[in-house]
Amino acid sequence: MAQASGWVAPAWADTLQNPLKGDAAATEAGKAIFSTICFVCHGNEGKGDGINAASLERKPANLTSAAVQRQSDGALFWKISKGNPPMLSFEQSLSETQRWQVINYVRKLGRAARATAGVGREVAAKGPARGADARGAAATPVVKTAASVPAAKAPPPLPPSPFAGITDGEQLFKSLCTSCHRIGQGVLIGPDLLNVRQRHPDEWLLKWIRSSQSMVKAGDTTAVRLFEQYNRQIMLDHQYLSDAQILAILDYIDETGQALAAASQAPANGQSPSQAAAYSQSFKALYQLVSGLSIIMLLIALNVLGISLLAYVWIRY
Ligand code: HEC
Numbered sequence: 001m002a003q004a005s006g007w008v009a010p011a012w013a014d015t016l017q018n019p020l021k022g023d024a025a026a027t028e029a030g031k032a033i034f035s036t037i038c039f040v041c042h043g044n045e046g047k048g049d050g051i052n053a054a055s056l057e058r059k060p061a062n063l064t065s066a067a068v069q070r071q072s073d074g075a076l077f078w079k080i081s082k083g084n085p086p087m088l089s090f091e092q093s094l095s096e097t098q099r100w101q102v103i104n105y106v107r108k109l110g111r112a113a114r115a116t117a118g119v120g121r122e123v124a125a126k127g128p129a130r131g132a133d134a135r136g137a138a139a140t141p142v143v144k145t146a147a148s149v150p151a152a153k154a155p156p157p158l159p160p161s162p163f164a165g166i167t168d169g170e171q172l173f174k175s176l177c178t179s180c181h182r183i184g185q186g187v188l189i190g191p192d193l194l195n196v197r198q199r200h201p202d203e204w205l206l207k208w209i210r211s212s213q214s215m216v217k218a219g220d221t222t223a224v225r226l227f228e229q230y231n232r233q234i235m236l237d238h239q240y241l242s243d244a245q246i247l248a249i250l251d252y253i254d255e256t257g258q259a260l261a262a263a264s265q266a267p268a269n270g271q272s273p274s275q276a277a278a279y280s281q282s283f284k285a286l287y288q289l290v291s292g293l294s295i296i297m298l299l300i301a302l303n304v305l306g307i308s309l310l311a312y313v314w315i316r317y
């Protein structure tokens, strides 16, 4: 059970103040982060029953439990920043503001769970003492909630996919992959995925994206090499994605790569080819307008000249 893993934040972390405490807009922003990144392990309601929970070596914490809710915002901030594999470190991939936002939302999930389960009374009675946390979970029987005990014995069946029916590669990529990968902007937690299809056949990619760890464990040479190269960091499983969904993600990666290549071939003055075309079009129009006008003006000038010549001759003779 995660709460019994003895993962304790250092005491100084308690002195970190949440600058967004009680800020409802920040809580909403935190919800968006939670439901794109954290829910895959911790579950939509934070109970530790996410879609990836079953495939992890250690159970994700039930974030609504008293053991977690009792900790200070500073301690949670420290844990979310540092990670403790398989809990990821979010120091690089989330800004400080985003980490505080998500903590606001973790508090909201805690309140929601207490409202339904009535655990709130016990938490309130114990108060927000971090000392109690540091002394360890053994001293706090509240930790053994009904929800987390059976989870440790038998992995729960996979919940229905929150992405069922979505075939937009961009949306899937942004929801599921951007916490660890970028396209053409360098390594984040995992490799830059630019041109990844030139590195692996689709067949391999389909298997890898569903469950990279199964391939590593089966001894696939490429998988083992990648896993070692990236410091044995665990890429999340995406068992619930269909072939069509994964291929849509790969298409989106291709398209992004092509767009980047097109942008870098643009003229040095920073114009994209289409912009340049638009400019030359309007220059042509302007040129035609100017030359048209000058012909008219020339005619007028000639006329004026003719009339004045006539007038001169008239007056003179
Ligand atoms: C890859 C799965 C995974 C993802 C994604 C993930 N976590 Fe975790 N998380 C875990 C696991 C596993 C633990 C338990 C670690 C331990 O106890 O050593 C954990 C522990 C935690 C804890 C500490 C709980 C405690 O017992 O004190 C917090 C807080 C937390 N996660 C918040 C988050 C937030 C917020 C996000 C999203 C920004 C997130 N996690 C994303 C797997 C994950």
Ligand code: HEC
Pocket (backbone or CB within 6 Å): 088, 173, 176, 177, 178, 179, 180, 181, 189, 190, 191, 192, 193, 196, 199, 200, 205, 208, 209, 212, 226, 227, 228, 230, 231, 232, 233, 234, 235, 236, 238, 249
């Ligand atoms: C929790 C972080 C994480 C998430 C989320 C994640 N990956 Fe990864 N990915 C990694 C890591 C880390 C590696 C490097 C190999 C390793 O350590 O296992 C990797 C490697 C890869 C590779 C091999 C790249 C190469 O250069 O050969 C592909 C392809 C890939 N991921 C695709 C995806 C796709 C598509 C998604 C979204 C559906 C995704 N990943 C989501 C962490 C992640």
